[in-house]
Amino acid sequence: MKKILKYVVVGAALVSAAFVNAQDASNRWSFSLGVNAIDLYPVGEKDQGLGDYFDQFFNVDHYNLMPAPSRFELGYYVGDGIVATGAFSLNRIDKAGDTRIEDLSYVSLDGGLRYNLREIWNGSDVFNPYLGVGGSYQWLEDDGFGTFNGTAGFDIKIIENLMFNVNTIYKHSFEDGLPKHWQHSAGVKFTWGAVDTDGDGITDNNDKCPETPGLEEFMGCPDSDGDGIQDSEDVCPNNAGPAENQGCPDTDGDGVLDKDDQCPETAGLVALMGCPDADGDGIKDSADDCPNVKGLAAFNGCPDTDGDGIKDSEDKCPKTPGVKEMQGCPKPAVPTQQEQAQLNEYAKTILFDTAKASIKKQSEEVLADIISILKKYPDAKFSIDGHTDSRGSDSFNQRLSNDRALSVKEYLVQNGIQEFRLSAMGYGETKPIASNNTKAGRAQNRRVEINLKK
Incomplete structure (x- = not known):
């Protein structure tokens, strides 16, 4: 026992x-x-x-x-x-x-x-x-x-x-x-044999964070950013912030905590994650190509004043609705098909001295009719094209057709048509509209045309 x-x-x-x-x-x-x-x-x-x-x-x-x-x-x-x-x-x-x-x-x-x-x-x-x-x-x-x-x-x-x-x-x-x-x-x-694993002066049995150095007021737990909120209760433990923000800073004071603020050093809007919108167009300044002028998201914050789908910075007529091909300006008024045909009927009757570019005096009446039509459309542009029949050398015909087109252009400019609206080009005998084998055909081929530029 x-x-x-x-x-x-x-x-x-x-x-x-x-x-x-x-x-x-x-x-x-x-x-x-x-x-x-x-x-x-x-x-x-x-x-x-x-x-x-x-x-x-x-x-x-x-x-x-x-x-x-x-x-x-x-x-x-x-x-x-x-x-x-x-x-x-x-x-x-x-x-x-x-x-x-x-x-x-x-x-x-x-x-x-x-x-x-x-x-x-x-x-x-x-x-x-x-x-x-x-x-x-x-x-x-x-x-x-x-x-x-x-x-x-x-x-x-x-x-x-x-x-x-x-x-x-x-x-x-x-x-x-x-x-x-x-x-x-x-x-x-x-x-x-007191144990203080983290060496913070608080023995492990009294230390709520025994493996991490901390402060006595937090029973040994750390406050890394020194904001008076212990790390375990601090949403932003490495950045000092007030208690009302759970320890997170709001550097710019805009009500958006720095951790959520895309522009933490500039006061902004909650809706834009703390970023400013100087022009109030709902687009944060950093993404706004025109931050000081209210604009549209489609144009990265730039305006389209006339609403024609072309932003003002690319619109040559920003206050007047226009079209893209005219860089935002409206299409100019142009002659009707009937008026365009009439212009060329008039132009065919312009008479020149034989083998020369000088206009005969009896053509002034028809030129006045042409000027009348052109003035109705002050924004429209026209090309003046000279043509000859096949008699004579190619070089002579090319020079003659070009000189006659220029002669008509000069006459129109001298009589009130703005030069920038007109261009002149000679085509010699390259574009006949009738046979050069007959007198009547050659007469049709010796002509001037006035065409709307598109």
Whole structure:
């Protein structure tokens, strides 16, 4: 039976060790020393002349007290309120309740786990009650035996890293003839081994961000941009901003946070993602080719004043609707087909001196009719084309036709037609309209035409 209990005690110690791992806590280690007292009376053994459980529990006359430092305990904070402990104690036993017995030496090795109850309500470290379980092996003179233990106690903080400790252990033996007993102890506890992983001066057990350096007012969490809002609650942790903007800046004060503002340094409109629209045409200035003049999206913000589909900057008549082929200006009024035919009927009757470009005087009347038609259409442009029959050399005919076209042009200009409206070109004998083999045909081929330029 003794061997079985030894295995139980060793097993309890191994279980305790298995729970030990790295932890985030202040003062991981503790060392206690103090006096201990053994009480064999209130253990539920009335048939052996002892008391019921807890009977005369506080009767110090029943205590076997070792006044000198006689109990030593080492503790390691595992985490989540759990502390693994190992203890050594010694005493002398000379009474069981009111009964004197043979003076016996007592030595104990203990191991166990305890739980800090203040973890439940997140209490202060000034007062820390705890409960625990474990096992131990005791030697009473030459007899060794194991027990299963239940522990209760508390720590009271004296100063930083120093506490007053009171501890009570019930040690239950399962072997006949080997005593169940209580072991009470009181003493001081020293703690050390504070962990500050991020080196910010706040121990990990009090640090909500133990792996990132932070500030005391945020329980160890950082405020990277220094705006008074901790990073975990700061939508813009790297750019200082006010609390009303959840820590985000609005540099230009336009109501659009910089993180959403496409023009963060220039006040603008919410609808345009913080960019300005100087002319109010709904197109942000950076995309507006005419930022100071209200315009249309179709023309990148430039206006089309006359609404003809041609933006003003490309419209030569920006206030008058026009057509693209006239660069925004309206098409000029032009002669009707009947008038165009009449012009050429008149032009065919212009007479020149033989083999010369000089106009005969009797042609002035028909030229006046031509001028009358041309003046009706001041914006229309015309070409004056000279033609000859095939008599004579090609070069002579080309020169003669060109000179006669120029002669007509000069006459029209001298009589009130603007020169820019007229062009003159000779085609010689290259464009006959009748046969050059007859006198009548040659007469038709010797002609001047006045045609509308398109």
